[in-house]
Amino acid sequence: MDFKLLNTDKNSKARCGRIKTDHGELITPVFMPVGTAGTVKAVHQPELINDTKAQIILGNTYHLYLRPGTEIIKLAGGLHKFINWKGPLLTDSGGYQVFSLAANRKLIEEGAKFSSHIDGSKHLFTPENVVDIQRVIGADIIMAFDECTPYPCDQKNAEKSMMLTHRWLERCANRFNNSEPLYGHRQNFFPIVQGSVYNDLRKVSAEYIASMDMDGNAIGGLSVGEPAEDMYSMIETVNNILPEEKPRYLMGVGTPVNILESISLGVDMFDCVMPTRNGRNGMLFTSKGIINIKNQKWQDDFSPIDSEGTSFVDSQYTKAYLRHLMQSNERLGGQIASLHNLRFYTWLMEEARERISRGVFDSWKNKMVKQLGVRL
Amino acid sequence: MDFKLLNTDKNSKARCGRIKTDHGELITPVFMPVGTAGTVKAVHQPELINDTKAQIILGNTYHLYLRPGTEIIKLAGGLHKFINWKGPLLTDSGGYQVFSLAANRKLIEEGAKFSSHIDGSKHLFTPENVVDIQRVIGADIIMAFDECTPYPCDQKNAEKSMMLTHRWLERCANRFNNSEPLYGHRQNFFPIVQGSVYNDLRKVSAEYIASMDMDGNAIGGLSVGEPAEDMYSMIETVNNILPEEKPRYLMGVGTPVNILESISLGVDMFDCVMPTRNGRNGMLFTSKGIINIKNQKWQDDFSPIDSEGTSFVDSQYTKAYLRHLMQSNERLGGQIASLHNLRFYTWLMEEARERISRGVFDSWKNKMVKQLGVRL
Numbered sequence: 001m002d003f004k005l006l007n008t009d010k011n012s013k014a015r016c017g018r019i020k021t022d023h024g025e026l027i028t029p030v031f032m033p034v035g036t037a038g039t040v041k042a043v044h045q046p047e048l049i050n051d052t053k054a055q056i057i058l059g060n061t062y063h064l065y066l067r068p069g070t071e072i073i074k075l076a077g078g079l080h081k082f083i084n085w086k087g088p089l090l091t092d093s094g095g096y097q098v099f100s101l102a103a104n105r106k107l108i109e110e111g112a113k114f115s116s117h118i119d120g121s122k123h124l125f126t127p128e129n130v131v132d133i134q135r136v137i138g139a140d141i142i143m144a145f146d147e148c149t150p151y152p153c154d155q156k157n158a159e160k161s162m163m164l165t166h167r168w169l170e171r172c173a174n175r176f177n178n179s180e181p182l183y184g185h186r187q188n189f190f191p192i193v194q195g196s197v198y199n200d201l202r203k204v205s206a207e208y209i210a211s212m213d214m215d216g217n218a219i220g221g222l223s224v225g226e227p228a229e230d231m232y233s234m235i236e237t238v239n240n241i242l243p244e245e246k247p248r249y250l251m252g253v254g255t256p257v258n259i260l261e262s263i264s265l266g267v268d269m270f271d272c273v274m275p276t277r278n279g280r281n282g283m284l285f286t287s288k289g290i291i292n293i294k295n296q297k298w299q300d301d302f303s304p305i306d307s308e309g310t311s312f313v314d315s316q317y318t319k320a321y322l323r324h325l326m327q328s329n330e331r332l333g334g335q336i337a338s339l340h341n342l343r344f345y346t347w348l349m350e351e352a353r354e355r356i357s358r359g360v361f362d363s364w365k366n367k368m369v370k371q372l373g374v375r376l
Numbered sequence: 377m378d379f380k381l382l383n384t385d386k387n388s389k390a391r392c393g394r395i396k397t398d399h400g401e402l403i404t405p406v407f408m409p410v411g412t413a414g415t416v417k418a419v420h421q422p423e424l425i426n427d428t429k430a431q432i433i434l435g436n437t438y439h440l441y442l443r444p445g446t447e448i449i450k451l452a453g454g455l456h457k458f459i460n461w462k463g464p465l466l467t468d469s470g471g472y473q474v475f476s477l478a479a480n481r482k483l484i485e486e487g488a489k490f491s492s493h494i495d496g497s498k499h500l501f502t503p504e505n506v507v508d509i510q511r512v513i514g515a516d517i518i519m520a521f522d523e524c525t526p527y528p529c530d531q532k533n534a535e536k537s538m539m540l541t542h543r544w545l546e547r548c549a550n551r552f553n554n555s556e557p558l559y560g561h562r563q564n565f566f567p568i569v570q571g572s573v574y575n576d577l578r579k580v581s582a583e584y585i586a587s588m589d590m591d592g593n594a595i596g597g598l599s600v601g602e603p604a605e606d607m608y609s610m611i612e613t614v615n616n617i618l619p620e621e622k623p624r625y626l627m628g629v630g631t632p633v634n635i636l637e638s639i640s641l642g643v644d645m646f647d648c649v650m651p652t653r654n655g656r657n658g659m660l661f662t663s664k665g666i667i668n669i670k671n672q673k674w675q676d677d678f679s680p681i682d683s684e685g686t687s688f689v690d691s692q693y694t695k696a697y698l699r700h701l702m703q704s705n706e707r708l709g710g711q712i713a714s715l716h717n718l719r720f721y722t723w724l725m726e727e728a729r730e731r732i733s734r735g736v737f738d739s740w741k742n743k744m745v746k747q748l749g750v751r752l
Binding site: 082239334 | 413414421422443444448452457460519577592678690694696700701703704706710
């Protein structure tokens, strides 16, 4: 994959880069909105581009495999066409969802057996068929099939799990290297570092993953319940090993503070359901801190949702109105909060990139993390 | 109210007119999207204007009175400001909702007692306080408090109910004439014809309502379960009596066919939850007929939602994708269907107006009603 480092920060490992895909360029650090079942929940595709300024979105292999299924996606000519998204697309491998959503899951060397959370039907994901499914989906970046170690997990089991992920990775990479994209555009492959919260396991895993020499590298198994300090420690360990000349993707993380701290440790790519999921529940992230819009204190606050926000919803609607919509379970409430939060996340990345390019990221980050966590 | 008849059809009673309000003009026949609790469900205010081309929207007094309540609306400076809608606004009187949604409702001469469907709290709507509430909401057109007769209803009870509605009307009109708008813009008052499916009652009611000489006139108590032929017969009877020089509003109606037939009988204004409510359940209205997008037949139909549709969603998304969203209970599905259906309704009104202005409405209407009801 074509990745170019553009700038690095002076006092941290933060970096700014450019990834080229056949569906366009990304400037990193980048936040990728999660489009689980082929839709970033409650957001129109034109809004993703024009309002949230998303550069790339995610799809979930587990969800898409179950519904609409690979047959429909293949007939459509891939997920880009099915959902009419012309930009870059990344799919996860389904491993995390099998272990968090599916029923009757059973891990065997061959792969993971599970029953669909939708209709109870039985399925088997293997490293090979998960690559095949992602070929059918046609994402620009596809992920290795891994076991996302739960937290807490003792070191022996964490090691066992990591070794399985490594064996699965070899099978994934084989399948990837011996298969072709279906729709004429290049697909890139990222393996995933595991190892729970154990520095020595993370080292072993990062070295193994780096040795695969794939298009980019991901860090998995974090933000699953461990203290933030453990997460940052693991990222630091891993990023000392993962090659600088390839993008680093921290999966499923996190709060705005988590993301800024991880950028300072050299992470380039992020995804998280937080801006949309928490938004639908009334939590708004702003540059001044966090708002729970359901609180009664907002009921007669007729100021804009976020006077410094850059989404159209920020000035279009007031806090009192958004609170009313949330209290009334009106769909528009979730739509507004999702747009606001997604745009806040992408705005935060733009600000981070600008500070990195000027070499002043670290001090800006230290100031921001104090504000971003405040409860307003 | 400033109402001007612009054109009348040659072979029907269809007419095209212009209503001026302090929040802008409406060209009739007009369809008014329903914004129950201060939001047209799942649709952004800018989308209402730019995409659905709505000229006016509705609010429900019952819902707004319960949540957010008149205190908040008054502090906001009225509903226009609270929801940031700059165009014309109409509020119903809450009568219909008291009888269809509230619990423990009891009709007395003074008004209607009921318990909130939200928290069980007890309330009393009277002709006077319903006018007061609508003054606080600040709609451009406000409605009389009526009893919407259920269907079926024997003639004796229908007459009793109608007489109560007439007595309530007098009290409403008194309050309206002896109170002032709160926000500096003119509010117009429409009384409502009742009388169930009885021609002689409808005549009595229409004559009484016409004699009140208010800003416009409404027809209520229809589309509540009676055969369509009965509804059309009542509209014909009533419209022979209601003055031509005032707008006529048929409340809560209906399907595209119902609306075209009613336009041909001289109705000018319509509202209905059908485009949004049925849309959220997967029913799409198109110029070729009705689509149930949940049907399996659409699962691999990658053609646009409506190749002749004029909403951005019609060409942005395919039938197969919309079906997938609906099957997956994804919010975007309801958003897309609501936009499509609302724009279809307003487009149908535009087409009707164009045919009326050319004096060819009747033949066009007869052709359209054959198509519009087809199940695709």
